[in-house]
Amino acid sequence: MNKKILTVGLISALTLVSCTQNNSKNIENNSGNTTEKNISNTASGSTNSSKENISNIDKAKAILKAFENNNAEVIKYMNSGKYIQHNLGAADGVEAFKNTIASFKDKGVLVSILREFEDGDFVVLHSNYNFGDFETSTFDVFHFENGLATEHWDNTQIITENSVNGSSMIAGGNELIDEAKTAENKALVEKFTNDVLKDKKTEDIEKYFSSKFIQHDPATAAGTAGIKKALEKINYEKIHKILGQGNFVLVMSEAKVGGESSSIYDLYRLEDGKIVEHWATTEKIPPKTEWKNQNGKF
Secondary structure: OOOOEOOOOOOOOOOEOOOOOOOOOOOOEOOOOOOOOEEEEEEOOEEEEEEOOOOHHHHHHHHHHHHHHOOHHHHHHEOOOOOEEOOOOOOOOHHHHHHHHHHOOOOOOEEEEEEEEEEOOEEEEEEEEEOOOOEEEEEEEEEEEOOEEEEEEEEEEEOOOOOOOOOOOOOOOOOOOOHHHHHHHHHHHHHHHHHHHHOOOHHHHHHHEEEEEEEOOOOOOOHHHHHHHHOOOEEEEEEEEEEEEOOEEEEEEEEEEOOEEEEEEEEEEEEOOEEEEEEEEEEEOOOHHHOOOOOOOO
16 A cells, blocks of 8 residues: 655645545534525634625635635635644644645646535535646545634545555545435444444444445455455544535544554445445544644544
């Protein structure tokens, strides 16, 4: 498996990279939908208002697209007095974000947003970043308050052609449906994550998966047998968030992968109460001496 460290001075939406898969416990669960009308930014006693009919999802997408188009105006969608960064290779705050955007000018970075959904005040985006000499599969999660982004998490992995299952890391279904089944799907993924991935009770693993199941994690072989094999080297320690809408559910977990502290983001697509697709990114968590903020990965 490839293991590569991205130049975090250049990449604010990305950081360290590794490869593998998933498992964990304690849960922070969130649900709901939101669309914002008026944007009001308050910092240092001043208030800027931008009257735009734009959803939180579209604001989050515009923030990511700034890495491609260098449009610093997207900071109007971020709270300049409170922007908490969990990318450990990036500093806190809107000014740090602006500096990163400036460093991307003329780099030719392309950002393709593949999947998107929201859960309450959280927005989840699954994207492909193309840096020319390499590409990544990246998950970005934003938290919004009063229409402004106040917090950001991400997890990224360099795309490899050496997948043990033959599937692309980023291809697959992207249509958001079954919104009435959001709670049901989140509950199923929560139970699967706790029972199978964290506690490694694999005897009933088949009941969670469709016969059409496609594995996109390059380090995990196809089928449920591949998941069982992957769990020999992965120990999930804590589930930090489960976010979902309709047929998509994202799990943000802390784990030991080959003995190394890692963050794993697992995205599942469900159909008729079964998992039909799985994407994942795994990052090694760097030592605290290398962190550019003190907010922690989660």
